[in-house]
Amino acid sequence: MTTTELSLPPALTQVQLHDAFWSPRLEANRAHTLPTLHRKLVEVGALDAFDLPAYAERGLTIPKTHHVTPQMWWDSDVAKWIEAASASLVTHPDAALDAQIDDTIARMVRAQQQDGYLNTYFTAIEPERKLTNERDWHELYNAGHLIEAAVTHHRSTGKTSLLDVVERYVRFLSGVYGTGEGQRPGYPGHEEIELALLRLYHATGRREHLDFARYFLNQRGQTPNYFETEALARGDDPQEFWAGTYEYMQAHVPVREQSQVVGHAVRAMYLYAAMADLAAADGDPQLRTACERLWNDLTRHSLYVTGGLGPSASNEGMTRPYDLPNDTAYAETCAAVGLAFWARRMAALTGEGRYADVMERALYNNVLSGVSLGGDHFLYENPLESDGTHRRWAWHACPCCPPNVARLLASLGEYVYAVSAREVTVNLYAGSTLQAEVGGRALTLTQEGMYPWRGDIHLSMTLDAPATFTVRLRIPAWAQGATLNVNGEAVAVTPQQGYAVVTREWSAGDTIDLMLPLVPRRTYAHPAVRQDAGLVALEYGPLVYCVEGLDQRADLHALSLPRDSALDARFDPDLLGGVTVIEGAAVIDTAATADLYSGSPPTTRPALLRAIPYAVWDNREPTPMRVWLRERVG
Incomplete structure (x- = not known):
């Protein structure tokens, strides 16, 4: 893909969101977060x-x-x-x-x-x-x-x-x-x-x-x-x-020579986003290679499953490969916002869906975790485990994260699509309407569905005249077995760079139906991540799940999920604004004796595991939380 063919985000005025998942969040951002921020800025x-x-x-x-x-x-x-x-x-x-x-x-x-x-x-x-x-x-x-x-x-x-x-x-x-x-x-x-x-x-x-x-x-x-x-x-x-080292602000070597994500996580994300932008503007292959090298280092060695990054509070950033503690994870909200910035630019620069996959992971998990459902309480750090004392706050001495989330959510329309003269790329699946000129014609593309709760996505077109152009639909790496129909006829899904690609002459009334299989799935960390050894995480579509003590009525560290336990997903309209929960048979360890130490192993009792999306944790009363669960084998 040459620099003249880059697909770029549409303007905010070109996209209208009407999505069941995102619209309540965007309304909370508009009606509550923005006034809260202004009031606090006045107060301080x-x-x-x-x-x-x-x-x-x-x-x-x-x-x-x-x-x-x-x-x-x-x-x-x-x-x-x-x-x-x-x-x-x-x-x-x-x-x-x-x-x-x-x-x-x-x-x-x-x-x-x-x-x-x-x-x-x-x-x-x-x-x-x-x-x-x-x-x-x-x-x-x-x-x-x-x-x-x-x-x-x-x-x-x-x-x-x-x-x-x-x-x-x-x-x-x-x-x-x-x-x-x-x-x-x-x-x-x-x-x-x-x-x-x-x-x-x-x-x-x-x-x-x-x-x-x-x-x-x-x-x-x-x-x-x-x-x-x-x-x-x-x-x-x-x-x-x-700080002891210029790695803290990524100034230890020239940017084209950097190979490892180091230092303060937010600074790094802002830098790499700029590098990707400049690589696109200049057609600079060395800068692009550096961006790809840094991306591979982050995603292979140091990215939390929630799309968070930066495990250390001491430098608000990176430590060493595979160091991903859960209860002390810093995973600053601003860093996940910055990752979304960088990922969107890398997707545009390369045309590869793997970058939009990570953008989606960050948006649906670590970014949304940073703000309450009500839009007026916030998290700076986003740990993957809590004893119940880590809570959202109304304000902070360094309140950089709330307005960062607010500006990202307010501009979310720029993340759903990318457009060039001959292509429309669908990066996120969200109920929306795009208006753009593609193939020399005025196009209105309407997207409908209940993603991420359901995987059936429907797109319909309005065109002022027939036009030939390409539609690229991201097929997430987890979506094995995706199917695609155009005007009711099956089209083979053979992803190119992570996208299903359909090039044809399109006319008003044409439709595209994409089905992404949504089932609960288990995720395991690389064995080098010592903090997650013997543990499993649960995911559903783009969402990472966690368990809260309110739902388990047991110490979460005593809870384990058998590897062969069947997992079911069901939508609960009355829970946390309406979410899909994952449930399955689990086991809870109980003490064999009252002694602190014993020669007898714990006894067990059956329990029902009930997991909720990580994005909505800490929206009820104080309670422990875990993303990574003990797994019982055999």
């Missing part, structure tokens, strides 16, 4: 913080009514809220929400300095330290989120108010950073601006944004390492770097 002072730079720039004393000390990352949280709220306006016009966005942007306009710089913390609190520590601080990271918010706001509303702000900011930054005379050869410690600049390039067509993104990516990890030069310039000893 993150919005008022944008008023402070105006006082500082004019040399005025901050009024006593402003008892706000901005955090270094607050600007990014506000930007992500703008992005999510702007995307929501596409499907649900809301004058009050639009006014809130406009008010926030007006504050940003007033906060921006004459030279284009915009950062509440370093303008109002420590202006003398501006742009002196990109290794540890978040100026370029914040700038990246402001850019992404501006792109989505412009595309959603047609307004340029925030786009004008970030264009000025980027002009300032591109004067500071670069390889020219008087410039600093620097780049961010926390990646984000790279993928943001690529989005800005695609939105505006201005090649200077592409060039700036390319500079940041090419400069990363070069020798001498910029972070050492920067540390010396501010009078610090580079050897006293608190």
Whole structure:
């Protein structure tokens, strides 16, 4: 597939979702998450913080009514809220929400300095330290989120108010950073601006944004390492770097030489997403190869079954291959969001369904776990085992995850399909309507079904005239025995790069029926994953399942599932908003004696195992939870 044939996500305005699974989540995001985020940003002072730079720039004393000390990352949280709220306006016009966005942007306009710089913390609190520590601080990271918010706001509303702000900011930054005379050869410690600049390039067509993104990516990890030069310039000893290694921010070697996913997981995902974008934009085979190499390392050695990544809290990221603890899993929500970003770009870059498979895994499991069904409580870490004390919170000192999930859910329509001049690719199965020009004709493609609870998917077409083009339908790796009909006639399913491919002349009224077999299935970890030795996980379609103590009435570590136990799936409309549960005969160990240790093995009693989707755990009262279950053999 050449770069001119890449299938790209449709615009938000081209996709309408009306899906039984996703619509309640999207409505909770719109009706509850967005207002909750705005209210919390007001309460902590993150919005008022944008008023402070105006006082500082004019040399005025901050009024006593402003008892706000901005955090270094607050600007990014506000930007992500703008992005999510702007995307929501596409499907649900809301004058009050639009006014809130406009008010926030007006504050940003007033906060921006004459030279284009915009950062509440370093303008109002420590202006003398501006742009002196990109290794540890978040100026370029914040700038990246402001850019992404501006792109989505412009595309959603047609307004340029925030786009004008970030264009000025980027002009300032591109004067500071670069390889020219008087410039600093620097780049961010926390990646984000790279993928943001690529989005800005695609939105505006201005090649200077592409060039700036390319500079940041090419400069990363070069020798001498910029972070050492920067540390010396501010009078610090580079050897006293608190993280101990530049692997923490993926700056240990140039990006095209990287082969293992290391360091902070969110930073890594943002970096790799940008690398995939740039590989597509430049047709860069070395960058593509690096992305594929890193992808293989992650999915073969370090990805949780839930689509989470980053087992360690100490670095919010990676440790070593096959180290996947369950009860202490960090698996940050933002990292799963970032994985979805990267996976979507890799699917577009390569045309391979395996990337969309992982995108789906992350979306249906680790991403959704990060927000409650009600949309107003959140998880930062997403363990695969809990004693019942790990609960969702209403807010966090570093609330990066809630607005990250919010912006992803609000833009979910961009993940369902991909479109080129001659192809329509269906990456996710969700009730929706796509409007696009394909094969030179206006196409309306309507998708219906009850996925992931049922595997029968129906697509119908409306065309203004017959047209010849290709429809690519992802066949998940787990969907053995999938069947396909076009206009009621069977078509052989012989996946090409993970997709069933149908090329023909299509006409109005044509239909496609895809059946993906949905049955409970057992999943086993690689033997090198010591934490999962002797354990089994349950899956159903794209969903990973867990057991909660509320349903078992026993200690979950005493529960075991016989390998030959039959598993049944049934839909329970009254449980957790309506979910399919998996049930089967299980066994519970009970003590043979009252002694702490005994020479007698435990006795057993039969029990009914009842598993629910991991995405909806911790939506009832506090209770233990496990994804990986003991398996009884023989």
